[in-house]
Amino acid sequence: MRRRGGAAAGSRGLRRSAWRGGAVGGALVASIWGGAVFASQLPPWVPAGEAPLPAWVRSARVLKRDQPLFEAPGKDPRRRGSVDRNVQLPVFAARRADGCPGRWLEVGATAWLCDDAVELSAAGPISPLVRTWREMPDGLPYRYYFVGPDGSFGYRRAEAADIDAPDAQLEPGFAVAIVEERVEGGSRYGRTNSGFWVPMRDLGPVHAFAFRGVELPEDAEDIAIAWVVSERAPLFTRTRAGFTRTEARKARFEAVPYLEEAQGPSGRLARIAEGDEASWISVRDLRRPTAAPPPPEVDVDAGERWIDVERSTQTLVAYEGRRPVFTTLVSTGKGAPGSPRATPAGTYRVWAKLLTSDMDNLEDEEAERYYRMEDVPYVQYFSRGVGLHGAFWHRSFGQVRSHGCVNLAPLDAQRLFWWTSPRLPAGWTAVLPTAHEPGTVVRVR
Secondary structure, eight states, X not given: OOOOOOHHHHOXXXXXXXXXXXXXXXXXXXXXXXXXXXXXSOOOOOOTTSSOOOTTOOEEEEOSTTEEEESSSSSSOOEEEEEOTTOEEEOOEEEOOTTOSSOEEEEETTEEEEGGGEEEESSOOOOTXXXXXXXXXXXXXXXXXXXXXXXXXXXXXXXXXTTSOOSEEEOTTOEEEEEEEEEETTEEEEEETTSOEXXXXXXXXXXXXXXXXXXXXXXXXXXXXXXXXXXXXXXXXXXXXXXXXXXXXXXXXXEEEOOEEEEETTEEEXXXXXXXXXXXXXXXXXXXXOOOOOOTTSOTTTTOEEEEEETTTTEEEEEETTEEEEEEEOBOBOSOTTSTTSOOOEEEEOOEEEEEEEEEOTTOTTOXXXXXXXXXXXXXXXXXXXXEEEOOSOOOTTSOXXXXXXXXXXXXXXXXXXXXXXXXOTTEEEEOOOSSSOOOEEEEO
């Protein structure tokens, strides 16, 4: 018999405790919040014989998901990132030090872990040239689902689903990433990436979104492109008497050239085509990024990569030095300037990159509506808990929408994640910058 409600199952305390702290995002942010994130130097190479390993050891297999990595051996080392389960990491050195009952293993540049987190292996290590995730045609690393209007429950064991008391409550609109499906007692259940089995009848799939930004030509000095942000934007033709509205339309998210502007009878119009009678469109129906000089933090002579977020146009431009290379639509925070939901203006550097992070407001006692998005993809934090990330739960790009972060279409989030610094090494699920590889500059204006 299916359970709904009930004091124990429906309590907010159960909901919060069941969903808190399971993802690398929350743990990583909590462990280094407000602290320095740059390493001072690479650790010295360990002399042979200090903590020798058997001659057959070629790699170390990681035993659990999102295993923390640290900058150096010791009792309270700084976080360096995290690595995925079952990854065969290379082993460069071993050392005995506080904080590990056995040996600390160096498994990358400024990256150490305790040997109790791995299984030593004779298998070869992962190739440094591979990505932890391959690029997906829709930019989504998992199959995502929304919880339906009646809500649902999660169970630690599939065989206990719809029989025993639930271990978690999922409210309407929650989003989960399903990594496995199984039939039990004639019903199908899906296992979320956080380990709960949920009845698939309570879930609706997230549909792929094909929108993506535009790669700019190498000789681009200005950004002569715009996107239509109205559902069916009318086009105009220019006559001797002025402008006349036509039956032609442009669809939302269509990219168009931005050739020139002129004053129309009810506002500014932009010309978007050559030699076409219906070649003008209202500027109000468009979002056009504007080029801007780099901030002083960018090494222009070296062609350093950086990102410019323009809140007034809800656009983003990626640069190499002074040259724009990519542009797209975004959704920034919908709060007033200075409010908790506003995307803060300023110049920052990416201080953490995570393949996924759970995002919710379950700790907000005053929230009118609770939300939780599991495994939000391609997260790049640049101002405390504010960052760039993919958003699969809305298609409002070009309009303010978020709770403060810079929302990107999944394909754009995927593209930018692999373009920015620090680079995510093979097999890792999160990475923090070092003095040798600082985070990419992000300016919000």
